[in-house]
Amino acid sequence: MPVPDSHEVRIKEGEFREWTFPISEVLKWVRTFLKDAGYEMLAPQPVGLVVPDVHARRKEGNRAFEIVAIGAQHTDKAVDAMTRLAAMRTVLGDKADYVLVMPPISEYLLLELLREAEGRWYFAMKGAKMMMWLANPDEEFVWSVIGEPQDRVFRGMFAAGKMSLDFFLNRELAQKRWSEEEY
DSSP states (O other): OOOOOHHHHTEEOSSSOEEOOOHHHHHHHHHHHHHHTTOEEOOOOOBTTBOOSEEEEEEETTEEEEEEEEEOSSHHHHHHHHHHHHHHHHHHGGGEEEEEEEOOOOHHHHHHHHHHHHHHHHHHHHHTTEEEEEEETTTTEEEEEEOOOSOHHHHTTSOTTOOOSHHHHHHHHHHHHHHHHHO
């Protein structure tokens, strides 16, 4: 019997296709991704009451770009991660980018989370200028599903061909709100 490669082992079939990366491995890959983009990893220090899972900074001339990230294994942990990111935002304000990092998840489950309650979580993330990244250590890519970093040079580092869901979701949810207001 042939032994499947590690990529096949990590995909769990069922009602929804899932990738079974431990969040620690996903965060390790995100740190590598940020280092490759020229970011320096900062020591884990509390930002207010929250210690970010990833804290990085890149300097360009007299400007510094800072990223704080919290990992969530699945959509059921995403709202808690958003709350922690929002708490850090009260301390750092617009000086940093705020990222919810998750392993690749079923598109259905991702859209279900973002569309829930007329886009409550999507619009909360957009309003707080948060990003959501799906990171795949095996395929070595990071997809910025929502939002984009302040660092324009860094924007080109994300998975090519993976379009942000912002255009699609913003249009869909806004149209839904407008149609409900008409009635």
